Amino acid sequence: MALMKKLFFLFTLFLGTSLMFGQEDTTVKGVVINATEGVPLESVNIVNINQVKGTTTNARGEFEIKAKATDTLHFSYLGFKSIRVRVTNDWIKFGSSTIELTELAFALEEVVVNEFKLTGFLEVDIQQVPMNTNYRYSISGLQTGYEAGGSSSNAVTRVLGAVFNPADFLHSMFGKQPNEMRKLKKMKQDDEIRTLLANRFDREMLVALLQVDRVDLDEIIRQCNYSKNFIETANDLQILDAISECYEEYKVLSRNRKYGKL
Incomplete structure (x- = not known):
């Protein structure tokens, strides 16, 4: 009976340790592409909101970041709509995933530059400097x-x-x-x-x-x-x-x- 208790204890300890290590240091990989053209996007900003870890995509649009199941990844790129993606066990288990970003339509605002009219006299011109x-x-x-x-x-x-x-x-x-x-x-x-x-x-x-x-x-x-x-x-x-x-x-x-x- 004592032997059975010891075996059960060792089995429980082994199982708990395995689960603990299985949940640590997991990462997810993926490729970020332009949803319209299907081409990879370089230098996309990726942040794991839960673990406060960040990375960027390489020239092939690839990335790898530390994450565990239920973490949320935030993807942002200039001129594209930012998205959040939830990490799943399947993603961690089966490897790379493709993330698509959609371009934003935006117009540049008009910028008015007020030119300084310099007189050549330091005492006068310095008054124009904010x-x-x-x-x-x-x-x-x-x-x-x-x-x-x-x-x-x-x-x-x-x-x-x-x-x-x-x-x-x-x-x-x-x-x-x-x-x-x-x-x-x-x-x-x-x-x-x-x-x-x-x-x-x-x-x-x-x-x-x-x-x-x-x-x-x-x-x-x-x-x-x-x-x-x-x-x-x-x-x-x-x-x-x-x-x-x-x-x-x-x-x-x-x-x-x-x-x-x-």
């Missing part, structure tokens, strides 16, 4: 962010008022979505993700990874006291770093308030 009036409010001991510019006399009041207001948007976002906020660290640590974000300005990948609306994403940055100009011109990597920094400031300020340091 000055950077953006402020990034800061508190001593915390990071200052990307934006340059002077400090504001009411910086501390504004920052503390924003963070400590119970109905504040930052508190709502950072407090109610800790899982999404924890993804920030993973995103900052993944070189592939950072490379992808550094070349993007559409916020689409950030929205997909953080599971927030575009409007909410912009509002997070605004509530962190970044300027409208920064929100409109920063690349996605800068936005990621700005949100991450703001989240760290929020935690420090909240901890200081808890222990009565502010």
